[in-house]
Amino acid sequence: MDTDAYESITRNTAEVVTNEEIHALAESPENRRAYVGYEPSGVLHVGHMLTANKLIELQSIGFDIIVLLADVHAYLNGKGTFAEIRETASQMREQFIAYGLDSNQTEFILGSSFQFDEEYILDLHALEAETSLARSNRAMAAIKGDETATVAHAVYPLMQALDIVYLDVDLAIGGTEQRKVHMLARDTLPSIDADAPACLHTPLIADLTTGIGKMSSSSGVSISIEDDTTTLTKKIESAYCPPTATPDPSSEGESRYNPVLQLFEYHVFPRFDDVVIERQEKHGGDLSYETYDSLEVDLESGDLHPADAKEALAAYLDTLIEPGRAKVRDERK
Numbered sequence: 001m002d003t004d005a006y007e008s009i010t011r012n013t014a015e016v017v018t019n020e021e022i023h024a025l026a027e028s029p030e031n032r033r034a035y036v037g038y039e040p041s042g043v044l045h046v047g048h049m050l051t052a053n054k055l056i057e058l059q060s061i062g063f064d065i066i067v068l069l070a071d072v073h074a075y076l077n078g079k080g081t082f083a084e085i086r087e088t089a090s091q092m093r094e095q096f097i098a099y100g101l102d103s104n105q106t107e108f109i110l111g112s113s114f115q116f117d118e119e120y121i122l123d124l125h126a127l128e129a130e131t132s133l134a135r136s137n138r139a140m141a142a143i144k145g146d147e148t149a150t151v152a153h154a155v156y157p158l159m160q161a162l163d164i165v166y167l168d169v170d171l172a173i174g175g176t177e178q179r180k181v182h183m184l185a186r187d188t189l190p191s192i193d194a195d196a197p198a199c200l201h202t203p204l205i206a207d208l209t210t211g212i213g214k215m216s217s218s219s220g221v222s223i224s225i226e227d228d229t230t231t232l233t234k235k236i237e238s239a240y241c242p243p244t245a246t247p248d249p250s251s252e253g254e255s256r257y258n259p260v261l262q263l264f265e266y267h268v269f270p271r272f273d274d275v276v277i278e279r280q281e282k283h284g285g286d287l288s289y290e291t292y293d294s295l296e297v298d299l300e301s302g303d304l305h306p307a308d309a310k311e312a313l314a315a316y317l318d319t320l321i322e323p324g325r326a327k328v329r330d331e332r333k
Helices: 003-010 019-027 046-060 071-076 082-099 118-130 133-144 151-166 176-192 229-237 259-268 292-301 306-331
Strands: 015-017 033-038 064-069 106-110 171-175 198-202 275-277 287-289
Touching: 003 019, 003 046, 015 019, 015 176, 019 198, 033 046, 033 151, 046 064, 046 082, 046 171, 046 198, 046 259, 064 082, 071 082, 071 151, 082 106, 082 306, 118 151, 118 176, 133 151, 133 176, 151 176, 171 176, 176 198, 229 306, 259 292, 259 306, 275 306, 287 292, 292 306
Parallel strands: 033 064, 033 171, 064 106, 171 198
Antiparallel strands: 015 198, 275 287
């Protein structure tokens, strides 16, 4: 096994399924196919960017990347007409490339390009016949949140499972909210004589202002590729950042995390070889870090003040999103 390839595949992940299958992929990563599916939804936000960081890393060791721009899924979720959704998909493609995906190693595919084919529909019906409504709804629950379940929601995760087959992928990637969908795929695909993929799940960034739950544009403060420098800086300045990576639970017993450190770990360090915290000489001068762990240690020891960490984080995130931000500006002219 290529140890470096294995490290690249598994770095900054919450879970891999299974470790044995990931080891096998690491033996020969060249031209392996990894995929993520995204509903076209406008501008890239921090969740898109986190999985994109993993895709960029996989490209560096030879993986071919498939980005499914899931227009049919978006339509099932009531995100607009097909014309509106496809226009959004086109815009998101350009934003992903601007963010750093290599256009020569990335294939962007609309779901509608194959999901209306007769063979696909027949396989989908076969999966429907093999899957209980309760199982499908459980798989979708983490994605749809508190929305009222519809028949479309029951079909949605089965389509995700089938997409893996029709895109001929070796590795399915998603945030941890996609775990139940991927497990559904692994359980049901053998019923239509299809291979189940290895799966990789990326962490979720905590709510920016409380450290509780996940960062979400629908409930709380989120970071998106359209944020200008001032907006982004204000968001980071007001972020929850105790001097530890393991904050105490809330008064209600809810788990808390440090979103500033998470953003450094999952967004900044994967894209920069050296991270410099600029400080005045009277405050000790600049600090330089080659690894996330060393930055975390300094924050917990007090050698790095949360305010200095936030200022540097805002600057690095601003650098990362500027090319995509420029694309958004061009699209709106």
